[in-house]
Amino acid sequence: MTIQESATTSEGRPQRADARRNHERLVEAARELFEEGTDTSMEAIAKRAGVGIGTLYRHFPKRIDVVEAVYRDDVEQVAIVAERVVVELEPWEAIDVFLHAFVNYALGKRRFLNELREAFEKNPELKSASRERLDGAVRLVLETAQRAGVVRTDLTSEEIYGLVGSMCMSALLTTEQCDRLIGLILDGLRVR
Amino acid sequence: MTIQESATTSEGRPQRADARRNHERLVEAARELFEEGTDTSMEAIAKRAGVGIGTLYRHFPKRIDVVEAVYRDDVEQVAIVAERVVVELEPWEAIDVFLHAFVNYALGKRRFLNELREAFEKNPELKSASRERLDGAVRLVLETAQRAGVVRTDLTSEEIYGLVGSMCMSALLTTEQCDRLIGLILDGLRVR
DNA sequence: TGCTAAGTGGAGGGCACCTCCGTATAATAG
DNA sequence: CTATTATACGGAGGTGCCCTCCACTTAGCA
Structure with missing residues (x-):
């Protein structure tokens, strides 16, 4: 803390x-x-x-506290992007922009996964709170797009969150591959 | 090196x-x-x-060289287990014992994923060589069991390797969950 | 304007990685 | 068995990093 x-x-x-x-x-x-x-x-x-x-x-009494602060701030930035796009952009554009921002955030986390794990261990509240905040951001954008009828409705925010998150965390995929896969996922989400 | x-x-x-x-x-x-x-x-x-x-x-001129040596040794141990079980045990028992040993090895690797990534970056040969050795070990045991007719034949060693490997690497699963899942996978492999 | 709690900054302690080099010894030749 | 020498050993000490401590400074209030 x-x-x-x-x-x-x-x-x-x-x-x-x-x-x-x-x-x-x-x-x-x-x-x-x-x-x-x-x-x-x-x-x-x-x-x-x-x-x-x-x-x-x-x-920041310990090094790990700096990591935590940066992480909290990053999560906050992603959540703010979500809140901005839903009011400023068309529903489809919103989810497009948001998912790319989200992937960008998650890819950055690959670098210090170990440190993050340590921070989560030391302070479980950090994990649950940020998870909640991120999940809320995904839900906000997704449900807005779903209500507008531009995204299929048989998927939940947890599923999107899990899919995109684990994709980014996988050590086996490069940044470029993740970018292409996001395009694929967006294609799959869109109502035609 | x-x-x-x-x-x-x-x-x-x-x-x-x-x-x-x-x-x-x-x-x-x-x-x-x-x-x-x-x-x-x-x-x-x-x-x-x-x-x-x-x-x-x-x-070991650098710390990372110690990590590399331990990793090489671990891979070797797993490969040796594969070679032993195929001659010393019944085909089904062999794959059972081997997969548990393999999971045990992979779970240990979770601890220093970052260090391992660094070692791989510094020395790509390490990654390809160990991957080959491990894949060969899986293939040896799997094909022996398949020829003996105790394991389904529509799966390749790469698939087993990928499935078990990524399962173990996932930060989301506990050791206990991995153990239970190995039982599940073995059940799925067995010819009834 | 003066008081004081809040905040600042850097010298230095302790620990970890790594280098250097004088000493010791296994392997070989005579 | 002894002499020789390349090979290997061990630990003092250099460097850099995390973190603590505390004398000094300053923002905010009366």
Whole structure:
């Protein structure tokens, strides 16, 4: 668990402005560095965020807490994409854009599967909460498309989630193969 | 690549007896320690093998080389089980015992999937060679059972290998679930 | 404007991977 | 059996990483 979940700690004053800014910078820096491998050092993350190493550790007591924060943020981004596409795009376009964003998210996770497993073990709430959030995002987009009649109705969000998720996690498929398979899945979903 | 593949280097004298003994001890010690997590230190491996740290590094220049050696050895063990069961056991018993040994091997690999991926990347020959060896082992046992008429003939070794392998690799299944599923698969294979 | 809780930053402890090189010894030749 | 030498051993110490600690700084409030 990181120091705060929202702008305020559970009791007492609101978090100071500089602390909040640094927190955001650190997550941002960590995500950028994780893009190219999980073997980034804590020092590198702090440096990139423009803060001291002590500050990094104040916000994230252990290395695994940084992983967790980046993961939480990624999940949030995917969920936000879902909420945006259903109001901003046509139903079919929405599911198309969303699934690609989802795959993009999931493929990134392949890199630190081990670290993620560790984080899940340490904190089961993380697993269930993010799973719920992601499943809700898939459901939102899928059901919108289904109600609009552009996607077949004999599939549930869990099935889509499971199919796409495990496809991305498989060590046997390349990124390109996953991309092509997403096209295939979309074709299969579409009502003709 | 470790220092030697067999008893002799590519040219020149045979390897010294003490070096050979230490090599075996090191692989043995590493396997035992890896059983309970890949975060074992090099010092711990050397100590358990009863050799100095320098000796460990003489045999395995990088940490990943130890992982590779243990993996090679594990694959070899599975292949040897295959060769033994086909001559020592009845055909049905043979496939039963072998598949359990195979699952046992594969489940152990879940622990250091990341490290293994790294080893494969560094040395593609490792991946193809072990895959070939394992597939050959499955084929030997399967075809023996098929010729004896105790196993259905409409399945190939690749299919069994893929099915059992991916089942074991899935992060979603527990060891117990895999064990039960192996029973299921065996039931499905048997000619009634 | 001054007070103080909240926050910052980096020196340094401890541990892990790996290198280097002086010492020891197995294998061979005389 | 002894001498020779390539081969192998072992561990002190270099480097880098995770993390702790605490003296210093600052945002936010009265």
